[in-house]
Amino acid sequence: MQCDRFGQSLSPYVDDALPSDERNAVQHHLFECAACRARLDALRAVKHAIARLPSSEEPPGAVRARVESLRFEPPGCRAWRGTAVAAAAALALVVALSLMRGRDGAVQLAEDLVVDHLHSVPEVKPAEVASSDRAEVARFFVDHLPFDPVVPELPGTKLLGARLCQLKGRRVELLFYHRENRTLSMFVTDRPVADAGCWATRGHHVCSRSQAGLTMLLVGELSADELRRLLSESSF
Amino acid sequence: MNREEFAALAMAHLGEVSAYARRLARTWSDADDLVQMTYERAFSRWRSLRDPRACRAWLFTIARRIHIDQERSVAARPDLHLVQDGAPLGQHPFVAAEAVERLEARALKAALQRLPADQREAVLLCDLWGFKYEEIAEITSCPLGTVQSRIARGRGALVAMLADEGASCGKGRGR
Numbered sequence: 001m002q003c004d005r006f007g008q009s010l011s012p013y014v015d016d017a018l019p020s021d022e023r024n025a026v027q028h029h030l031f032e033c034a035a036c037r038a039r040l041d042a043l044r045a046v047k048h049a050i051a052r053l054p055s056s057e058e059p060p061g062a063v064r065a066r067v068e069s070l071r072f073e074p075p076g077c078r079a080w081r082g083t084a085v086a087a088a089a090a091l092a093l094v095v096a097l098s099l100m101r102g103r104d105g106a107v108q109l110a111e112d113l114v115v116d117h118l119h120s121v122p123e124v125k126p127a128e129v130a131s132s133d134r135a136e137v138a139r140f141f142v143d144h145l146p147f148d149p150v151v152p153e154l155p156g157t158k159l160l161g162a163r164l165c166q167l168k169g170r171r172v173e174l175l176f177y178h179r180e181n182r183t184l185s186m187f188v189t190d191r192p193v194a195d196a197g198c199w200a201t202r203g204h205h206v207c208s209r210s211q212a213g214l215t216m217l218l219v220g221e222l223s224a225d226e227l228r229r230l231l232s233e234s235s236f
Numbered sequence: 237m238n239r240e241e242f243a244a245l246a247m248a249h250l251g252e253v254s255a256y257a258r259r260l261a262r263t264w265s266d267a268d269d270l271v272q273m274t275y276e277r278a279f280s281r282w283r284s285l286r287d288p289r290a291c292r293a294w295l296f297t298i299a300r301r302i303h304i305d306q307e308r309s310v311a312a313r314p315d316l317h318l319v320q321d322g323a324p325l326g327q328h329p330f331v332a333a334e335a336v337e338r339l340e341a342r343a344l345k346a347a348l349q350r351l352p353a354d355q356r357e358a359v360l361l362c363d364l365w366g367f368k369y370e371e372i373a374e375i376t377s378c379p380l381g382t383v384q385s386r387i388a389r390g391r392g393a394l395v396a397m398l399a400d401e402g403a404s405c406g407k408g409r410g411r
Contacts, residue, residue, distance in 0.1 A: 017369050
């Protein structure tokens with residue numbers, strides 16, 4: 001009868017999960033009952049045998065790569081979706097897209113940038129660094145980018161802040177500027193992702209300019225002429 | 237804790253979350269998707285993680301909730317309730333601890349697979365990943381008593397199965 005009473009307590013006893021009074025009672029019973037001691041040993045052996053099984057399994061490289069990319073992909077930036085197979089395919093596609101500079105590639109890129117702009121502006125998500133000080137914003141990027149960070153000055157705008165972002169699988173700067181009650185997003189990358197030009201999508205314009213080995217992509221609801229002028233007058 | 241610190245913490249658990257996802261999902265491909273979605277959600281909500289020490293349990297909780305949501309969405313629940321929690325526990329058949337020690341990992345894995353899913357999950361969370369009962373209750377959204385019961389039943393069933401295994405090999409002392 002005592003064994004029936006304590007039988008259900010042996011498992012939590014193994015895990016040291018019993019209240020002290022109950023634990024003391026089980027201990028007292030175990031001192032007197034060889035059968036329950038044997039059962040306890042069997043439960044412990046099962047527990048220890050399971051503990052020796054591998055508790056960690058390395059995911060496929062494509063999965064790890066996608067998860068790793070999240071470290072530098074702020075919530076507002078374009079997130080990846082789909083199956084692991086799609087993720088693996090996407091990695092290959094990134095390489096191909098990064099070399100795509102034709103019209104179709106530029107249109108798709110403009111679409112992606114506007115979506116990122118709409119989801120990432122400080123009104124939607126707080127910037128990772130909120131400052132109008134260009135030097136301070138540049139310091140935020142140090143050691144986080146595959147190139148030396150720059151924070152261009154755009155005449156007639158106020159710098160709001162910045163965040164890290166992913167563009168075609170590569171870390172880039174995403175800077176925010178304020179002009180005429182509107183927020184502009186500027187992506188700065190060290191890859192030649194687009195030829196110079198402007199594109200229109202979703203009521204926004206995207207204009208591109210290359211300078212000193214960097215490509216700057218300015219996104220906003222301003223006209224293409226205004227964005228183009230801001231880019232041409234920018235300095236860093 | 238800032239985002240970078242969270243990222244380092246979360247990435248340290250990627251292998252364990254991956255192993256857990258493979259235990260939950262039906263296929264490896266589903267498991268990989270589950271891992272990705274878990275981290276996507278974790279990175280989008282990392283500020284809600286108050287205690288960095290709870291990061292691992294938090295990631296497991298996210299993984300399980302996504303998995304359950306997916307299962308519900310396809311109206312195909314896993315075999316989580318094959319055994320009623322109210323069923324009598326019964327006595328564990330006598331099996332010598334040494335016999336369990338001698339068993340190969342393959343036999344143990346096979347025995348684990350034969351457990352009802354809810355018991356297997358509770359036992360693994362406790363014994364393989366070392367979570368406390370309170371953490372398992374949080375991860376599985378179950379009362380503490382249910383967790384304790386599932387672990388006890390699961391271990392008891394494993395002892396019984398391994399006793400049979402030992403007997404069939406002529407090594408055990410079945411009663």
